[in-house]
Amino acid sequence: MQARTFALVMTSLILFFVINLIRRQKMSFKYALAWLLSTSLTLLFTIQEAWLQTISKWAGFALPSNFVFFLLLIFVILFSLLLTLHINEQNSRSETLAQAIAKLDYRLKKLEKESEKKI
């Protein structure tokens, strides 16, 4: 029972923290979605322990705790994959921006050179 209460408190705290981050516009819904889903699911399983037992048994896990660890691992892997994707996207965007700045720099210098010649 103590473990269940502990899980309930911790999950609720994380959920509250994520919602608060969205409210303060520190995290967009797009990136908070994975956290919202995972904490809600954990909360649901903590409240309805019987569901967790049924599903873990159905999935072939001897202990429900193993099933929870498995889910946790999958979540962490998926989330880091998404973050890698996101970093790549940001990297590619900053590269495009840098190139756009360099091209503007070139055009500006060229225009300055041409106007100097005219004067």
Add this chain to the structure above:
Amino acid sequence: MNPKILIIIPAFNEAGAIARLLDEIQTAFPQADRIVINDGSQDLTEENALKTGAFVATLPFNLGIGGAVQTGFQVACDGNYDIAIQVDGDGQHDPLYIRDLVKPILEGKLDLCIGSRFLENPPGAFQSTFARRTGIRFFCRLLELLTGLYLTDPTSGFRATGKKLIRVFSDFYPIDFPEPEAIKIAKRHGAKIGEIPVQMRERQSGRSSIRSLATLYYMIKVTFALLIDLLKKKS
């Protein structure tokens, strides 16, 4: 009408060599425009290049050779240039060979002409280290296996590109260690690729972007990139 030719010179902290190189290019091939892509240098590369009358495009931070060269291709594409020539900013590439590089493109024989150190091998000429030569040989064979095209120096960055490929490279150019992958991409776009013999000089300043510890990463990355390119659609 004379073709519009742009010489792209990617440079990162090459203040010591850039002015001399740009003057040499101007003497050897005055009909081309020269643009230095200053890849976030922290020394006087930009100032020294501007003094010679060349164009300079300064990247706000270091993108690496691929990002810098791609910027050059984008300028060439926007400016409707017919030929783009890459010359490294460290002075390794002798501008005297630019004329030979451009010739096959002007004659319509090639879309990508690469200056090779190994096509003719005069004794005493600068030929790079044993480890690097082994790596180059590996890529020669791998590219031959993947494209059916045997090149003697696929890692050479001294090359001339025709209009068709300028557009392709302006849209996509590999970011790090781009040379062998660029050949594979060009081949995928049906380009005619060939080599002419050149002699390269010792670096006049700066450091190579491929250092000993990075060599293994370089080999793995380029091999992987070449294999991945196989999965891309033919154009």
